[in-house]
Amino acid sequence: MLKLNNNLYDIRKHDVSLAFDAAAKKYDRASMLQKTIVERLIESFDFIKIDPLTILDMGSGTGYGSRLLKKRFKKAQYYLSDISGEMLKMAQKNSPRYFYFSNNHFVCADAAQMPIRDNQFDLVFSNLMLQWCNDLDFVFAEVRRMLKPGGVFLFSSFGPDTLKELRDCWKRVDDDIHVNAFVDMHDIGDSLIRNGLQSPVLSVENIVMGYNDCLQLMHDLKNIGAQNVNKGRRKSLTGKQRLNKVIMHYEELRSNDKLPATYEVVYGHAWRSDKEKMIIRDIKSQSISLDKLKQDLKARKLI
Numbered sequence: 558m559l560k561l562n563n564n565l566y567d568i569r570k571h572d573v574s575l576a577f578d579a580a581a582k583k584y585d586r587a588s589m590l591q592k593t594i595v596e597r598l599i600e601s602f603d604f605i606k607i608d609p610l611t612i613l614d615m616g617s618g619t620g621y622g623s624r625l626l627k628k629r630f631k632k633a634q635y636y637l638s639d640i641s642g643e644m645l646k647m648a649q650k651n652s653p654r655y656f657y658f659s660n661n662h663f664v665c666a667d668a669a670q671m672p673i674r675d676n677q678f679d680l681v682f683s684n685l686m687l688q689w690c691n692d693l694d695f696v697f698a699e700v701r702r703m704l705k706p707g708g709v710f711l712f713s714s715f716g717p718d719t720l721k722e723l724r725d726c727w728k729r730v731d732d733d734i735h736v737n738a739f740v741d742m743h744d745i746g747d748s749l750i751r752n753g754l755q756s757p758v759l760s761v762e763n764i765v766m767g768y769n770d771c772l773q774l775m776h777d778l779k780n781i782g783a784q785n786v787n788k789g790r791r792k793s794l795t796g797k798q799r800l801n802k803v804i805m806h807y808e809e810l811r812s813n814d815k816l817p818a819t820y821e822v823v824y825g826h827a828w829r830s831d832k833e834k835m836i837i838r839d840i841k842s843q844s845i846s847l848d849k850l851k852q853d854l855k856a857r858k859l860i
Contacts, residue, residue: 616686
């Protein structure tokens with residue numbers, strides 16, 4: 558089984574659902590980084606030769622990824638699943654009419670227990686959902702079960718260095734859990750193979766976002782539903798004094814008039830077939846400002 562050793566980092570699924578329910582109406586406006594990552598993930602099809610006729614967008618959120626996929630795979634039948642009912646409602650609201658041909662196109666479900674029959678999809682697509690799952694072995698076993706032989710699983714997730722600055726600042730203030738823990742790329746690859754998904758290709762990109770202040774970062778995280786839902790989180794409200802200390806420590810990291818927030822993005826794909834060993838690509842790093850992300854997305858007409 559692939560899960561973190563410390564049970565205090567266990568994620569309460571009901572709380573995840575509630576957090577994303579609350580963020581659903583604001584998500585598309587606040588998720589500039591997430592839009593950039595899904596755009597780069599879809600660029601993987603420049604190298605993956607597949608023409609899927611059935612696609613599952615697992616952890617679809619508001620359906621942004623599916624709308625981009627539709628531009629590339631126009632003839633495919635799409636299924637969108639998410640643990641948040643409100644996210645799926647937004648996906649239905651935002652989706653073109655071709656998604657309404659069947660009630661089965663939108664499925665509110667836990668990725669580790671999918672109400673989908675075996676051998677259903679040519680492609681299972683998942684953008685930034687895996688980090689909300691307690692045990693990836695269960696999820697990957699479900700992915701393999703739902704894939705047709707020869708089908709591909711394409712995904713992104715966050716790695717252990719994600720929000721390391723915020724995590725380190727909180728550690729200087731108290732011993733409580735304030736930031737999620739994330740699974741290492743190599744462990745993800747091992748779990749894929751262990752659960753019958755072959756020839757995993759994995760790569761990592763470190764994106765460093767620049768924020769005006771610490772509260773802006775926390776506000777953005779809340780607006781995309783990325784709240785602290787760990788079992789070991791503080792049950793009472795965070796005191797103003799502790800929060801001010803975190804802000805003070807974060808200010809020590811200011812560079813070029815911005816506060817850095819690192820996101821370690823893991824991209825990967827694997828097949829339901831017998832192929833060769835796992836491939837690990839080089840790590841890339843870059844710094845991206847919020848304004849630059851907005852400009853890039855507008856240039857590609859994604860917002």
